[in-house]
Amino acid sequence: MEFTSWLAEIDAAVSAINGVLWGYLLMYALVGVGVFFTIYLGMPQFRRFGPAVRQLFGRLYKTHPTDRDGRSISSVQALAVAISAQIGTGNVAGVATAIMAGGPGAIFWMWVSAAFGMGTIFAEAVLAQNYRKEAANKFIGGPAFYISRGLKDKLGERGARWLAVCFAVALLGAVGSTGSLIQSNAIAASLENAFSLSPLPIGIGIALLAGLTFIGGIQRIARVAQLIVPVMACVYICCAVVILCMYSDHIGTMVSQILVGAFHPEAIGGGALGITMKEAIRFGVSRGLFSNEAGMGSTPHAHATAMVAHPVLQGFTAFIGVFIDTMLVCTATALIILVTGANELGLAGPLVTQQAFFMAFGHVGPMLIAVCLTFFAFTTIIGWYYFGESNVHFLTDSKVAVGVYQAVFLLLIVAGTLGATDMVWNMGDFFNGMMVLPNLVALILLRQKVKQILRDYDERRKDGSVPVYDYPTHID
Numbered sequence: 001m002e003f004t005s006w007l008a009e010i011d012a013a014v015s016a017i018n019g020v021l022w023g024y025l026l027m028y029a030l031v032g033v034g035v036f037f038t039i040y041l042g043m044p045q046f047r048r049f050g051p052a053v054r055q056l057f058g059r060l061y062k063t064h065p066t067d068r069d070g071r072s073i074s075s076v077q078a079l080a081v082a083i084s085a086q087i088g089t090g091n092v093a094g095v096a097t098a099i100m101a102g103g104p105g106a107i108f109w110m111w112v113s114a115a116f117g118m119g120t121i122f123a124e125a126v127l128a129q130n131y132r133k134e135a136a137n138k139f140i141g142g143p144a145f146y147i148s149r150g151l152k153d154k155l156g157e158r159g160a161r162w163l164a165v166c167f168a169v170a171l172l173g174a175v176g177s178t179g180s181l182i183q184s185n186a187i188a189a190s191l192e193n194a195f196s197l198s199p200l201p202i203g204i205g206i207a208l209l210a211g212l213t214f215i216g217g218i219q220r221i222a223r224v225a226q227l228i229v230p231v232m233a234c235v236y237i238c239c240a241v242v243i244l245c246m247y248s249d250h251i252g253t254m255v256s257q258i259l260v261g262a263f264h265p266e267a268i269g270g271g272a273l274g275i276t277m278k279e280a281i282r283f284g285v286s287r288g289l290f291s292n293e294a295g296m297g298s299t300p301h302a303h304a305t306a307m308v309a310h311p312v313l314q315g316f317t318a319f320i321g322v323f324i325d326t327m328l329v330c331t332a333t334a335l336i337i338l339v340t341g342a343n344e345l346g347l348a349g350p351l352v353t354q355q356a357f358f359m360a361f362g363h364v365g366p367m368l369i370a371v372c373l374t375f376f377a378f379t380t381i382i383g384w385y386y387f388g389e390s391n392v393h394f395l396t397d398s399k400v401a402v403g404v405y406q407a408v409f410l411l412l413i414v415a416g417t418l419g420a421t422d423m424v425w426n427m428g429d430f431f432n433g434m435m436v437l438p439n440l441v442a443l444i445l446l447r448q449k450v451k452q453i454l455r456d457y458d459e460r461r462k463d464g465s466v467p468v469y470d471y472p473t474h475i476d
Helices: 002-040 049-058 075-086 089-102 106-130 141-151 152-194 200-214 217-246 248-263 277-292 311-340 351-363 364-394 399-417 422-445 447-462
Strands: 133-135 138-140
Touching: 002 152, 002 277, 002 422, 049 075, 075 217, 075 311, 075 364, 075 399, 089 106, 089 133, 089 138, 089 277, 089 311, 089 351, 089 364, 106 248, 106 277, 106 311, 106 422, 133 422, 138 364, 141 152, 141 364, 141 422, 152 351, 152 364, 152 399, 152 422, 200 217, 200 311, 200 364, 200 399, 200 447, 217 248, 217 311, 217 364, 248 277, 248 311, 277 311, 311 351, 311 447, 351 364, 351 422, 364 399, 422 447
Parallel strands: none
Antiparallel strands: 133 138
């Protein structure tokens, strides 16, 4: 009984900390950093969006010609790994929560936060490429690496190492909660509800499939992500298009609800529900950033592994990832909910999205959303696994440590299918917040390096030479 009471006290304390972190500090800090990099770098996500799309799809399903030794993956594969982690339960449940708590106008502010978040993730990917290193004959990188290597002159070697270790430990905590327990629980719950399957066999099956993927390293993780991510995103978006066609007469009302609700939520009934413009902004921004992970420091681990002609090119690929996650997949969820009116039935979380699918497709709807959610959550599991492994390599060179990490991760997958309490969700939010803080500090302190690398790219473009950098890739 005392142990249960102790856990309850910890949960209450963590919840209170999260309220301050995500309700005030981090939400404004993430948006502020996004606005800063957008202006400071000359709006790369807007001015260079077209070239970024051409560069990405011009390399679709091609490995780089210099990648003959297996040290890296292609730019598109790195994007697939990043998106595999970005597209998860937040794209289904998180968007629904934003609408229920912030009204339809929250979607507009979700778009705004994503637009600026593209600037942040551009900087993250560039730095991840610039400061990556080689371990076990593979390129690895991420915030822990650009913090420890890039901030030596500013914080001293010990200070930079300490800040990097703080990030790495926080990420491993997030992997245990957000990356495994929560995702496997979402899979088990959706499959149990839709197909009456038992949770334990689901957990064992997920763990086996995940383990077979992990054994192949980043190369196999990338191939699996490259295979699954485009299919699952296209299927989900196609479902949204079908539903929009079925409810085409509601599209005008839906657009009006989003635009009016963004600035005057009381005009569409928000006042009666206690929804103000502040709430619309808060929940739209927070859920958007939580979904696309811009500034969180997770996806740079994937972008560090790509072989590209210049770090800036992977920065372009990275902001396309945010566009796909938020502007396409999250928007698909929002439109499905609003056009069917599922948000007006008093439901909560993923039940809102499930109800929208039921209204459109009948009893097949919950099965469709269960399958989509399963693939979303599974790819999140394999993406976050790799992020954690990169930080294990940062903390220690021990192969035993990597083996222990793999075993614990697989056990957590099984445990998650047996139940994920509110405390797990709170701990996930807490560790995510602890990741953001050192990452944002590093981004601001390394802002000049990002601009220097972007300027180097532009100069090389002018004289027609954008060579492939041999390892190490960083520009001094």
